Amino acid sequence: MQTQLCDFCLKSGMLCSKCQDKLDSGAISKAYLDVAKKLISRENYYPFLQNVTLENISETESYLVLIVNKGDLRKFENEPKSTRELGNLFSKRILVLEKGVKDRKFLEDLFAGQHIVTINIIWLPDGTTETRVVLRGRGSRKLSKKRIQDLVEVANEVKNMNLRVEYTF
Numbered sequence: 001m002q003t004q005l006c007d008f009c010l011k012s013g014m015l016c017s018k019c020q021d022k023l024d025s026g027a028i029s030k031a032y033l034d035v036a037k038k039l040i041s042r043e044n045y046y047p048f049l050q051n052v053t054l055e056n057i058s059e060t061e062s063y064l065v066l067i068v069n070k071g072d073l074r075k076f077e078n079e080p081k082s083t084r085e086l087g088n089l090f091s092k093r094i095l096v097l098e099k100g101v102k103d104r105k106f107l108e109d110l111f112a113g114q115h116i117v118t119i120n121i122i123w124l125p126d127g128t129t130e131t132r133v134v135l136r137g138r139g140s141r142k143l144s145k146k147r148i149q150d151l152v153e154v155a156n157e158v159k160n161m162n163l164r165v166e167y168t169f
């Protein structure tokens, strides 16, 4: 796995001055370091991780979000069990999102398995925007209120996006 840190530092746990500086300056977080270490330790089970770049991580109460390089999400999707199994390591649901993608793609990945009917940007009186996403549930795969709240929180954390989610039938 490619990370913001040297392989050697990640594996040994002894940080070189360059990696230590990244941690001290806040360029990477302690949580990032911990997640990267744990993921690297699973490379033997999931060799595809060797070809993944972990750009950043983000956490909410329910989710650990792995922000990976463009094209890396597919590698996780090809091994559907991996995210569940890795989630057990962190006692959180894992969500994999790609860095630097357009909003539409970001939302499609965030609401994977749901059908996005429309996306509108609404300007609010205070000059900020709200992104309104209308989903169509597919039978039992409709997301719970709690899950939607969690994903709204993720969008806010990761992309500073103020989401409003609605279902249509």
Ligand SMILES: [Zn+2]
Binding pocket: 005, 006, 008, 009, 015, 016, 017, 018, 019, 020
């Ligand atoms: Zn280093």
